[in-house]
Amino acid sequence: MPAEKLSATRIIVMVILALLALQFELGMAVNVSNQPTLAPFGFSLGGLSEALNQIGIVAVAHASLGVWLVLFSIVSIILALRSGVRSVQVFGSLALLATTLAATTGVLFTLSGFQNDGFSEGMATNFLLSFTFNFLELYYLKPAPKT
Numbered sequence: 001m002p003a004e005k006l007s008a009t010r011i012i013v014m015v016i017l018a019l020l021a022l023q024f025e026l027g028m029a030v031n032v033s034n035q036p037t038l039a040p041f042g043f044s045l046g047g048l049s050e051a052l053n054q055i056g057i058v059a060v061a062h063a064s065l066g067v068w069l070v071l072f073s074i075v076s077i078i079l080a081l082r083s084g085v086r087s088v089q090v091f092g093s094l095a096l097l098a099t100t101l102a103a104t105t106g107v108l109f110t111l112s113g114f115q116n117d118g119f120s121e122g123m124a125t126n127f128l129l130s131f132t133f134n135f136l137e138l139y140y141l142k143p144a145p146k147t
Contacts, residue, residue, distance in 0.1 A: 006141055009079040009088065013138045016072050016095075020131050023069060026062040027127070030055060031120075038113030051110050063110075066103045069130075073099040080137065087140040095133035102126035 036054050041047050052059040073096040080092030105122035112119055 006083060009083055010138065010141045012072060012076045012079060013134055013141065016069065016076060016134050017138065019065060019069055020134065023062065023065050024127065026058055026065060029058045030062050033058065035114045037115065040113045041111060043111060048107065048110055063106065066106055069099050070103050085140060088137055091133045091137035091140060095130055095137055098126045098129035098133055102130055
């Protein structure tokens with residue numbers, strides 16, 4: 001595939017990496033905040049919103065950015081699959097999977113009333129995997145050497 005067509009994929013992966021760095025900082029701010037102890041509750045957008053609002057705007061921003069990261073990852077995998085470069089496709093797929101799992105465990109952690117440390121650890125592990133896979137995807141998107 002021509003280098004010009006890979007540049008859009010490179011740009012979206014670089015944006016994702018920058019947003020993941022911001023996501024890390026927001027997550028750490030939420031982690032050190034005084035989280036309320038809530039009783040576990042069933043899934044509802046209103047319940048999630050209310051629980052996040054009890055922590056503050058940083059938690060809401062962290063969750064919102066998580067949604068945006070999943071959406072950007074979907075765009076990234078579409079571009080990766082169109083690239084025809086197998087390593088880009090593999091790492092793009094793994095990055096989408098890890099990002100989706102990080103978001104899912106984040107929702108589950110919130111639904112647990114911020115009490116299930118296993119979900120918190122799952123969020124952190126999948127964040128790290130997402131960053132790693134996106135970085136490897138960017139590596140394999142590097143332009144061919146000029147001859």
